Amino acid sequence: xxxxIITIGDELLIGQVVDTNSARMAQQLxxxxxxxxxxxxxxxxxxxxxxxxxxxxxxxxxxxxTGGLGPTKDDITKQVLCDYFDTHLIEDERVRTxxxxxxxxxxxxxxxxxxxxxxxxxxxxILPNRVGSAPLMVFHHGKQLLxxxxxxxxxxxxxxxxxxxxxxxxxxLQNTNHEFGHILHRTLQVTGISESALAIILEDFEAQKPxxxxxxxxxxxxxxxxxxxxxxxxxxxxxxxxxxxxKTLVREYLIAETDEPLEVIVGKLLVSQGxxxxxxxxxxxxxxxxLLNKHAGSSTFYWGSIVSYDNSVKxxxxxxxxxxxxxxxxxxxxxxxxxxxxxxxxxxxxxxxATSGIAGPTGGSESKPVGTxxxxxxxxxxxxxxxxxxxxxxxxxxxxxCAKALTGMIKILSSKQGNSK
Amino acid sequence: xxxxIITIGDELLIGQVVDTNSARMAQQLxxxxxxxxxxxxxxxxxxxxxxxxxxxxxxxxxxxxTGGLGPTKDDITKQVLCDYFDTHLIEDERVRTxxxxxxxxxxxxxxxxxxxxxxxxxxxxILPNRVGSAPLMVFHHGKQLLxxxxxxxxxxxxxxxxxxxxxxxxxxLQNTNHEFGHILHRTLQVTGISESALAIILEDFEAQKPxxxxxxxxxxxxxxxxxxxxxxxxxxxxxxxxxxxxKTLVREYLIAETDEPLEVIVGKLLVSQGxxxxxxxxxxxxxxxxLLNKHAGSSTFYWGSIVSYDNSVKxxxxxxxxxxxxxxxxxxxxxxxxxxxxxxxxxxxxxxxATSGIAGPTGGSESKPVGTxxxxxxxxxxxxxxxxxxxxxxxxxxxxxCAKALTGMIKILSSKQGNSK
Numbered sequence: 001x002x003x004x005i006i007t008i009g010d011e012l013l014i015g016q017v018v019d020t021n022s023a024r025m026a027q028q029l030x031x032x033x034x035x036x037x038x039x040x041x042x043x044x045x046x047x048x049x050x051x052x053x054x055x056x057x058x059x060x061x062x063x064x065x066t067g068g069l070g071p072t073k074d075d076i077t078k079q080v081l082c083d084y085f086d087t088h089l090i091e092d093e094r095v096r097t098x099x100x101x102x103x104x105x106x107x108x109x110x111x112x113x114x115x116x117x118x119x120x121x122x123x124x125x126i127l128p129n130r131v132g133s134a135p136l137m138v139f140h141h142g143k144q145l146l147x148x149x150x151x152x153x154x155x156x157x158x159x160x161x162x163x164x165x166x167x168x169x170x171x172x173l174q175n176t177n178h179e180f181g182h183i184l185h186r187t188l189q190v191t192g193i194s195e196s197a198l199a200i201i202l203e204d205f206e207a208q209k210p211x212x213x214x215x216x217x218x219x220x221x222x223x224x225x226x227x228x229x230x231x232x233x234x235x236x237x238x239x240x241x242x243x244x245x246x247k248t249l250v251r252e253y254l255i256a257e258t259d260e261p262l263e264v265i266v267g268k269l270l271v272s273q274g275x276x277x278x279x280x281x282x283x284x285x286x287x288x289x290x291l292l293n294k295h296a297g298s299s300t301f302y303w304g305s306i307v308s309y310d311n312s313v314k315x316x317x318x319x320x321x322x323x324x325x326x327x328x329x330x331x332x333x334x335x336x337x338x339x340x341x342x343x344x345x346x347x348x349x350x351x352x353x354a355t356s357g358i359a360g361p362t363g364g365s366e367s368k369p370v371g372t373x374x375x376x377x378x379x380x381x382x383x384x385x386x387x388x389x390x391x392x393x394x395x396x397x398x399x400x401x402c403a404k405a406l407t408g409m410i411k412i413l414s415s416k417q418g419n420s421k
Numbered sequence: 422x423x424x425x426i427i428t429i430g431d432e433l434l435i436g437q438v439v440d441t442n443s444a445r446m447a448q449q450l451x452x453x454x455x456x457x458x459x460x461x462x463x464x465x466x467x468x469x470x471x472x473x474x475x476x477x478x479x480x481x482x483x484x485x486x487t488g489g490l491g492p493t494k495d496d497i498t499k500q501v502l503c504d505y506f507d508t509h510l511i512e513d514e515r516v517r518t519x520x521x522x523x524x525x526x527x528x529x530x531x532x533x534x535x536x537x538x539x540x541x542x543x544x545x546x547i548l549p550n551r552v553g554s555a556p557l558m559v560f561h562h563g564k565q566l567l568x569x570x571x572x573x574x575x576x577x578x579x580x581x582x583x584x585x586x587x588x589x590x591x592x593x594l595q596n597t598n599h600e601f602g603h604i605l606h607r608t609l610q611v612t613g614i615s616e617s618a619l620a621i622i623l624e625d626f627e628a629q630k631p632x633x634x635x636x637x638x639x640x641x642x643x644x645x646x647x648x649x650x651x652x653x654x655x656x657x658x659x660x661x662x663x664x665x666x667x668k669t670l671v672r673e674y675l676i677a678e679t680d681e682p683l684e685v686i687v688g689k690l691l692v693s694q695g696x697x698x699x700x701x702x703x704x705x706x707x708x709x710x711x712l713l714n715k716h717a718g719s720s721t722f723y724w725g726s727i728v729s730y731d732n733s734v735k736x737x738x739x740x741x742x743x744x745x746x747x748x749x750x751x752x753x754x755x756x757x758x759x760x761x762x763x764x765x766x767x768x769x770x771x772x773x774x775a776t777s778g779i780a781g782p783t784g785g786s787e788s789k790p791v792g793t794x795x796x797x798x799x800x801x802x803x804x805x806x807x808x809x810x811x812x813x814x815x816x817x818x819x820x821x822x823c824a825k826a827l828t829g830m831i832k833i834l835s836s837k838q839g840n841s842k
Contacts, residue, residue, distance in 0.1 A: 010650065011639055013457045014606060015447030016680065019440055026436030036434045041460035055476070072620040073627055074637045113617040154814050185435060196534040199493040206494055216495045218432055229431065259437065285714035289707030289728045296782050296815055304734035306727055307710045313725035313768055347734055361717050393575050394717055
């Protein structure tokens with residue numbers, strides 16, 4: 001079964017908003033055996049929306065639209081769908097009750113514009129939107145479905161998970177007796193090798209594997225993710241077999257056997273070893289900290305950080321001697337080692353990671369150009385430090401520095417994991 | 422002149438990667454008077470790419486494709502474009518020289534797969550890719566253009582800015598004598614009012630303004646951005662006039678007269694007042710710090726942070742008495758006030774912001790449910806603290822907490838700006 005996402009909103013087409021919804025929906029669809037065939041982003045414009053729906057119905061079984069469901073005049077999706085499916089708006093008692101309950105403490109919201117939210121297309125199946133006011137609408141179009149949902153990311157995510165996916169899966173089962181295609185993805189992550197060098201190592205593998213198992217290379221921030229995919233043809237056993245072969249071929253560079261973010265892998269390794277971590281950050285400026293505590297449950301292993309953006313903070317809060325800062329510089333092995341050891345000691349964790357670098361655009365010199373980053377890992381067994389050159393653009397440098405810091409931590413923790421076995 | 426972006430890559434359609442490129446390209450196109458009409462994301466699949474190009478040529482003048490240009494087998498865009506434009510690959514001397522120079526210190530990359538990168542379609546105009554190995558290709562299709570560029574974000578961005586936009590603008594000027602449509606967007610930001618209440622305030626405004634000036638509402642993290650747009654019809658003066666009217670109507674809720682991120686507005690206000698800032702973060706975990714130092718030039722006003730995720734860190738590094746933590750709790754007015762004052766004093770900045778809240782999914786109670794966040798702003802004139810309820814989902818709560826912290830700071834700094842005038 002194939003789906004297409006149509007995201008509706010001028011804000012996407014003028015670059016005012018990044019479309020994070022589609023990626024999340026894509027994951028949810030894939031996890032449920034529904035192939036996402038295409039994503040189309042269109043303007044808040046009647047003719048444009050209609051053309052996009054027409055085209056999508058030629059390509060796929062299920063059309064999922066997001067956006068344009070707010071109470072304001074620029075939101076036109078509901079009316080366009082009424083026209084498309086030749087229906088009209090009627091009041092929905094359940095939606096009205098839900099909205100009145102949702103905003104019972106917010107009289108400023110319960111006004112006549114919000115009241116338009118409980119008007120729904122007569123021919124649509126209405127599913128409840130637990131966390132917002134825009135109802136979820138399902139239109140049946142022959143054997144095809146069109147689902148309209150709000151574009152607010154967390155409303156969309158809950159709607160998909162709790163209402164829309166179950167509805168689609170159930171509909172498909174009852175009406176077509178289709179077995180769902182078995183979509184399989186397996187990803188591993190490697191580092192320390194270029195994409196083309198990796199491809200040469202994998203030439204025989206690519207020639208031998210069946211054509212319906214696809215291999216993709218996804219390089220980012222010095223990590224290459226290698227993904228095997230199959231859309232319905234490979235069995236789980238077959239995928240596992242090829243995945244094991246792949247793993248063996250790249251073992252030397254392997255840092256993860258899953259697609260999990262690096263900080264999740266670090267977190268799991270720390271928890272399994274009963275260990276904790278703190279960071280001292282200069283150039284990464286708190287980004288590493290916020291990655292480490294991004295996911296639920298991080299308070300078990302992540303305790304805190306000192307972001308020492310200014311040199312006075314390195315001196316006062318991390319005890320880097322003024323002399324070291326003056327003679328070696330803030331971006332130096334000496335400084336970053338003291339930072340890592342100091343934060344580990346002060347916060348009282350098993351490990352401490354420190355970063356100091358030149359994120360640019362200014363501040364570079366001939367001996368330390370923009371992109372130079374020192375990273376140190378303080379451990380109970382001692383401190384290791386390494387210098388990297390991570391490119392020229394500010395965001396790229398800090399993202400890559402976080403990836404290097406986490407990759408280094410994974411290596412340290414994995415070697416212990418190996419030893420303790 | 423209209424453009425469409427076709428992003429090529431399975432990773433987008435299985436949700437392994439968020440498409441940030443399209444938003445950036447959309448901004449670049451709009452800034453140069455080129456309307457982005459549609460974004461289409463397709464699989465690394467020959468027939469699918471061809472169908473998407475065919476469809477796009479029916480809609481727009483310029484088709485911009487990203488992705489599928491790497492040296493590995495899963496990258497098929499170049500070959501598909503050769504087939505589409507009925508041409509074949511030839512060696513390009515300049516591209517070869519560039520790649521050899523680019524990787525002169527990386528012999529592991531200069532292998533036979535990388536060598537495929539200097540093979541280019543004979544009929545294409547080749548533009549240099551200063552920072553990567555995949556050449557930029559322009560195909561002329563009657564009066565229409567198709568441009569193919571790599572999907573690596575920073576390569577794409579530099580390519581657009583330095584090569585592709587100048588090429589397109591120059592081509593259009595020479596070949597059609599077209600004047601570029603004048604695309605105008607003006608955005609302001611408000612807070613403290615619901616979308617529907619705002620729309621009621623703006624009803625007369627919406628009825629009076631010309632139809633070719635569009636008003637859009639973009640709510641996010643407690644901020645609503647109001648955008649006026651015109652695609653070629655309104656003059657700058659006319660836009661300014663309606664923008665001023667809009668500003669007057671929402672003055673009570675106004676926090677910014679531009680679309681700049683909140684942290685940029687805070688930074689500019691701090692710099693103009695010669696002031697500095699530090700943060701003490703619990704629930705936001707370094708996210709506020711990394712926002713404040715995200716942009717170039719932030720070292721002038723942002724000095725550092727203490728991320729006190731664990732209570733022991735609040736006690737030891739921020740001096741929150743154990744008694745306060747035990748009797749009032751980590752998420753309390755008392756704690757957050759001490760945190761803000763302590764970080765301001767220890768780092769020695771003009772201002773200190775502190776956050777402490779329950780980001781969930783666990784840790785909530787009846788009196789302090791998940792989503793409860795205390796924020797304090799320590800200033801030379803004293804400390805202000807406020808409690809917020811920011812939803813139920815972890816990422817939403819921390820994003821909104823950052824927005825509230827920055828909004829509060831803007832209010833404090835703006836009132837001073839007003840006073841000092």
